[in-house]
Amino acid sequence: xxxxxxxxxxxxxxxxxxxxxxxxxxxxxxxxxxxxxxxxxxxxxxxxxxxxxxxxxxxxxxxxxxxxxxxxxxxxxxxxxxxxxxxxxxxxxxxxxxxxxxxxxxxxxxxxxxxxxxxxxxxxxxxxxxxxxxxxxxxxxxxxxxxxxxxxxxxxxxxxxxxxxxxxxxxxxxxxxxxxxxxxxxxxxxxxxxxxxxxxxxxxxxxxxxxxxxxxxxxxxxxxxxxxxxxxxxxxxxxxxxxxxxxxxxxxxxxxxxxxxxxxxxxxxxxxxxxxxxxxxxxxxxxxxxxxxxxxxxxxxxxxxxxxxxxxxxxxxxxxxxxxxxxxxxxxxxxxxxxx
Amino acid sequence: xxxxxxxxxxxxxxxxxxxxxxxxxxxxxxxxxxxxxxxxxxxxxxxxxxxxxxxxxxxxxxxxxxxxxxxxxxxxxxxxxxxxxxxxxxxxxxxxxxxxxxxxxxxxxxxxxxxxxxxxxxxxxxxxxxxxxxxxxxxxxxxxxxxxxxxxxxxxxxxxxxxxxxxxxxxxxxxxxxxxxxxxxxxxxxxxxxxxxxxxxxxxxxxxxxxxxxxxxxxxxxxxxxxxxxxxxxxxxxxxxxxxxxxxxxxxxxxxxxxxxxxxxxxxxxxxxxxxxxxxxxxxxxxxxxxxxxxxxxxxxxxx
Numbered sequence: 038x039x040x041x042x043x044x045x046x047x048x049x050x051x052x053x054x055x056x057x058x059x060x061x062x063x064x065x066x067x068x069x070x071x072x073x074x075x076x077x078x079x080x081x082x083x084x085x086x087x088x089x090x091x092x093x094x095x096x097x098x099x100x101x102x103x104x105x106x107x108x109x110x111x112x113x114x115x116x117x118x119x120x121x122x123x124x125x126x127x128x129x130x131x132x133x134x135x136x137x138x139x140x141x142x143x144x145x146x147x148x149x150x151x152x153x154x155x156x157x158x159x160x161x162x163x164x165x166x167x168x169x170x171x172x173x174x175x176x177x178x179x180x181x182x183x184x185x186x187x188x189x190x191x192x193x194x195x196x197x198x199x200x201x202x203x204x205x206x207x208x209x210x211x212x213x214x215x216x217x218x219x220x221x222x223x224x225x226x227x228x229x230x231x232x233x234x235x236x237x238x239x240x241x242x243x244x245x246x247x248x249x250x251x252x253x254x255x256x257x258x259x260x261x262x263x264x265x266x267x268x269x270x271x272x273x274x275x276x277x278x279x280x281x282x283x284x285x286x287x288x289x290x291x292x293x294x295x296x297x298x299x300x301x302x303x304x305x306x307x308x309x310x311x312x313x314x315x316x317x318x319x320x321x322x323x324x325x326x327x328x329x330x331x332x333x334x335x336x337x338x339x340x341x342x343x344x345x346x347x348x349x350x351x352x353x354x355x356x357x358x359x360x361x362x363x364x365x366x367x368x369x370x371x372x373x374x375x376x377x
Numbered sequence: 378x379x380x381x382x383x384x385x386x387x388x389x390x391x392x393x394x395x396x397x398x399x400x401x402x403x404x405x406x407x408x409x410x411x412x413x414x415x416x417x418x419x420x421x422x423x424x425x426x427x428x429x430x431x432x433x434x435x436x437x438x439x440x441x442x443x444x445x446x447x448x449x450x451x452x453x454x455x456x457x458x459x460x461x462x463x464x465x466x467x468x469x470x471x472x473x474x475x476x477x478x479x480x481x482x483x484x485x486x487x488x489x490x491x492x493x494x495x496x497x498x499x500x501x502x503x504x505x506x507x508x509x510x511x512x513x514x515x516x517x518x519x520x521x522x523x524x525x526x527x528x529x530x531x532x533x534x535x536x537x538x539x540x541x542x543x544x545x546x547x548x549x550x551x552x553x554x555x556x557x558x559x560x561x562x563x564x565x566x567x568x569x570x571x572x573x574x575x576x577x578x579x580x581x582x583x584x585x586x587x588x589x590x591x592x593x594x595x596x597x598x599x600x601x602x603x604x605x606x607x608x609x610x611x612x613x614x615x616x617x618x619x620x621x622x623x624x625x626x627x628x629x630x631x632x633x634x635x636x637x638x639x640x641x642x643x644x645x646x647x648x649x650x651x652x653x654x655x656x657x658x659x660x661x662x663x664x665x666x667x668x669x670x671x672x673x674x675x676x677x678x679x680x681x
Contacts, residue, residue, distance in 0.1 A: 052508070056509065056513060063518070063521060064521060066525055067525055191661060191664060194660075194664055195608070195660040195661035196653075196657045197615060197616060197656060197660070199615065199616060199632070200653035200656060200657055203649050203653060204653065206642060207642060207649060211646055212646070311514075318516055319616055322619075323639075333520070334520070337521060337622070340524065345521060349514055349518065352514030353512060353513065353514050356513075356514060357512050360512065
């Protein structure tokens, strides 16, 4: 298992390098010029110097290697040097955003908590709802509950987040009377500091709508998967054996069947995490959550190349990393899988 | 195909596999309803403009922000343009993008899948390529691609055709991977079958072999991924338009109409419903169709 993990880690490196190359080259064609916003009175030679200082004078391959070095070496070392004092900060300048002139990673780290809070919570909620639905649907196959579950997950698949989000806003913000308990704010207030129970309540309320939208998507997918996996196992011989031994139905289902059915579901849950970050771009846009998805959209519209490159690369790292996690988890959970 | 000769019915000769598939498809109620609805939507958006002949770009400022009336069954928008006409025009673009992008993705996926499955030498490299594409963050890359190539393509093909080509290609080259994987798996299994061996033993060339023997037998997974591909393509196009990075505002698509309507959500919530419902119901019907098709094409279930 350990050798397999190492081997997978090693193959992840060329994958990431290749993806970073694609991202870099694609964005290198961007039409935006970082000096276009500067006043016209700046003489051309000074303008050229500014371009040089932003690292634009070099040929493509040099710039790519410099960017890669900055991404995987300088920035991590910088953050290490901030936390431990026996590492000195690297000499290179930080990766600077063209739009805000602030270090790219600092902006991303500022935005990350909002995304993690909303998206992460939504994913947990979605999974927690999906698992029981999947189990009951499979146990009572073709019952009313199962049919309803199928229908609801079909709807969850079909209604894109940009419609379900807008629909939620209309239902719970526009149509609902303002003083009702069921009224929820449609705009996420990031400046809210949780220092009292009242503010905590506010925070919970403003998270309800985005979490609901994201959780609907997760629930639809995972509950279908859980159901299929449970159905595969419920017809197996070992279930009959367990029943024949006289075990109670709850032990048979929740202990024997559930444990075996969870193996593929856990990997699907792991695989879905990066996809949720991507899907959250739209949800963040609707509810004005200023997380990294919203940051990406704003940077794309302002053709802020370093920011977009870094964000896209982070998304790619997440995907590769969770693919790895899913594969390793599968090997650990299912002893029948032997990678070596 | 050959089993029909055992069939006692007289029409055994005229009957091919697809009639069996159709018979099975008809038993799936959701799928039939989905297919009917999809055909209805396609007819409504392509034939509808001949019956409902208001120009979707005609501005009638006096009639702006109207609710549903007989003159404008879906109401009008903030410039007084008729929403029904705009929905039809938008649907044409959305469904055309969906169908074309699905066709491109299917072509690429089938090409890669068949080549990887049939020719062992390029299998490794093609599948690594597929894995690489699966590891790409697709939505961010789509957004970036649209941002980068919008200007040059609009300049050379005109704003509407340019962005149409761009979005179709962008969606096509980012969604062929699942098809490629499924097709490759099926081709690998087919290659071991006796009829392929028989065909090879009489000297069939690889090109002929793929066209005559392999492709017809992998049609079922391709058709199922085609239906799912339409759904994802429509959703992706709407998402791009919704984020303001799709078609320009004068060319309505369902996503664009939804995006425009969200600004007036407080005053005119019904305007959000039409495009949203159209997208959701189309995708729902296509998904149900795919579900029924999958059951109908699975010979283990067929005939029950």
